[in-house]
Amino acid sequence: MSEVHTLYAITHSLFSGRARSYLIKNQIPFRELSTGHESFKADVLPKGKLPTIPTLVTPEGDVIRDGAAIIEHFEAANGRPCRPVGAKQQVVSALFDVIGTDGLLRPAMHYRWNFQEDNLDFVRYHFLYSQRDLPAREEKTEKMMGRMQQVAAIWGVSDDTKSLVEELYLEYLDTLSAHFEHYPYLLGWRPCIGDFGLIAPMYAHLGRDPYPARLMQQRAVRVYRWVERMNRADQDAPEYFNAGTDFLPDDEVPESLLNVLKVIAEDFVPETRSAAATINQWLQENRPQAGDAAERFLGQVQFELRGQTITSIAQPYRFFELQRVQAIYDALDTAEQQAVRDMLDRCDMAELLSIRLDQSIAQLDNLEVWQA
Ligand SMILES: N[C@@H](CCC(=O)N[C@@H](CS)C(=O)NCC(=O)O)C(=O)O
Numbered sequence: 001m002s003e004v005h006t007l008y009a010i011t012h013s014l015f016s017g018r019a020r021s022y023l024i025k026n027q028i029p030f031r032e033l034s035t036g037h038e039s040f041k042a043d044v045l046p047k048g049k050l051p052t053i054p055t056l057v058t059p060e061g062d063v064i065r066d067g068a069a070i071i072e073h074f075e076a077a078n079g080r081p082c083r084p085v086g087a088k089q090q091v092v093s094a095l096f097d098v099i100g101t102d103g104l105l106r107p108a109m110h111y112r113w114n115f116q117e118d119n120l121d122f123v124r125y126h127f128l129y130s131q132r133d134l135p136a137r138e139e140k141t142e143k144m145m146g147r148m149q150q151v152a153a154i155w156g157v158s159d160d161t162k163s164l165v166e167e168l169y170l171e172y173l174d175t176l177s178a179h180f181e182h183y184p185y186l187l188g189w190r191p192c193i194g195d196f197g198l199i200a201p202m203y204a205h206l207g208r209d210p211y212p213a214r215l216m217q218q219r220a221v222r223v224y225r226w227v228e229r230m231n232r233a234d235q236d237a238p239e240y241f242n243a244g245t246d247f248l249p250d251d252e253v254p255e256s257l258l259n260v261l262k263v264i265a266e267d268f269v270p271e272t273r274s275a276a277a278t279i280n281q282w283l284q285e286n287r288p289q290a291g292d293a294a295e296r297f298l299g300q301v302q303f304e305l306r307g308q309t310i311t312s313i314a315q316p317y318r319f320f321e322l323q324r325v326q327a328i329y330d331a332l333d334t335a336e337q338q339a340v341r342d343m344l345d346r347c348d349m350a351e352l353l354s355i356r357l358d359q360s361i362a363q364l365d366n367l368e369v370w371q372a
Contacts, residue, residue: 003059005030008040010053012126014108017203018067018101019054021230022196026074026081030056034130049366065366067101068321071196082193086251087336088343089187090328095261095349096186096194098321100201103268106312107169108201109152110162111212118211120145156312164308171263173220179256180222184229184237186257188248191230197321199230253343261347267310269351270303272322275314276355283358290372294320294361320361320368322352329353 007023007030009016023030033040035053047063048055055065056073064070075082084090112119128141157165185191186198206212207227216224229236237243248254278299288294294316301312329340344350360371 003029005059006057007032008035008037008044008053008055008057010034010126010130012123012130012204012208013053014105014200014204015052015067015101016054018196018200019056019070021191021199021203022071022074022082024231024233025191025196026078027233028074036131038132047366063366066363066368067200068097068324069363069366071193075193082191082196084187084192084247084251086247087328087332088251088253088340089192089247091325091340091344092253092257092261093187093192093194094321094325094328095352096192097197098318098325099264099268100194100197100199101321102315102318103264103271104172104198104201104206106152106155106157106165106267107172108205109155110157110165111169111215112205112209113149113152114157114162115209115211118214119209122210154313156310161305161308161310164306164310168263168267168305170219172260173216173223175256175260175263176226177220177222179254179260180226182254182256183248184226184235184240184243187253189235189237189244189246192247195230199227202227203230258343258347261349265348267303267305269348270305271301271310271312272318272352272355274301274303275318276357278314279316279319280358288359288370290370291364292370294368294370316357316361317368319357320363322355323360326353326356 005023005028007016007019009020009032020032022028035041035051035055040051040055044055044057044063045051048065050065052065054067054070055063056070057063058073064073071082082093084093112123124141124145127144128137131137131140179186183189186194202223207216207224213224216227225239235243235245278301282298296315296317298314298316301314303310303312329337332340341350341353344353361368362371363369
């Protein structure tokens with residue numbers, strides 16, 4: 001694959017980090033352009049349908065919008081290099097993909113937007129220079145940033161909940177750091193689909209904006225190293241003296257990784273349960289037709305976390321990703337299903353196998369659409 005792809009993305013964008021890392025790690029040549037380039041509006045958007053990044057243009061001119069679709073495009077074409085073979089590893093890999101792209105948005109938004117003294121000038125640079133030098137650029141930047149400053153609140157961070165959000169994030173950071181004592185990637189010696197999902201919030205926001213990046217450098221060097229590593233084409237694991245080259249043998253999912261899942265489960269599971277109830281209620285009332293575009297946000301979510309109530313937002317996309325975990329599980333034989341269930345029970349994640357929407361979501365012509 002010597003021809004160059006074009007990735008419409010930007011350095012400070014959360015979802016861009018997932019596709020970029022995949023391209024780097026799989027040595028797929030690409031150039032990155034911001035959506036400020038004329039070509040995005042003129043040539044790409046009509047085929048991509050929505051103005052979101054990442055959007056990929058292949059050397060043949062095909063347009064693929066959405067990080068999951070971009071990765072699936074290469075996985076399907078190349079014998080699924082980033083999907084482990086074993087049942088438990090496959091499920092854990094797909095689960096981290098959901099956690100990264102949806103489950104860690106709360107700390108990602110909090111640590112970007114609620115530490116303005118440290119972050120604001122840095123972030124403003126990126127918003128400003130993602131646009132061409134047109135007269136309204138400064139004004140547009142301030143407007144965009146003003147809007148974005150609300151997002152942490154939308155995901156449930158308030159004066160009352162912010163110390164809880166930080167407490168949980170720090171526990172997650174500590175357990176992830178402990179995992180990387182043993183291995184450079186989630187499932188051993190090379191990155192899986194889950195690593196790419198997880199890098200989404202961990203790169204642009206939590207691993208690069210000044211305040212959270214310093215926090216990560218000072219508190220969790222190993223996590224910081226993984227963030228660097230996920231943006232390099234080589235294995236980048238010189239500090240591991242016993243390094244292998246593959247996923248761990250015998251479908252092993254290390255205990256250290258289950259410890260990470262156990263921390264994440266605390267908000268991810270009740271939030272998913274509540275979001276499913278909200279969206280299913282909406283589905284009953286609205287009964288979208290097969291092929292109708294799935295909404296990006298659908299109402300509020302409320303759940304209890306360590307004695308406090310978090311009010312957040314329901315996103316159908318979480319369930320599009322979760323369906324992929326469930327599809328892997330559904331295709332397993334009974335003994336494998338039992339092994340997966342036992343593993344997920346141990347980290348309080350087993351309920352995710354059965355939290356489902358009444359209508360599933362597919363990707364069709366660059367849109368997420370409802371199915372019958
Ligand atoms: N599901 C999409 C989400 C992409 C997305 O929301 N990207 C943000 C930037 S990180 C964006 O483009 N926002 C602009 C918009 O929604 O108009 C993916 O995973 O690629």
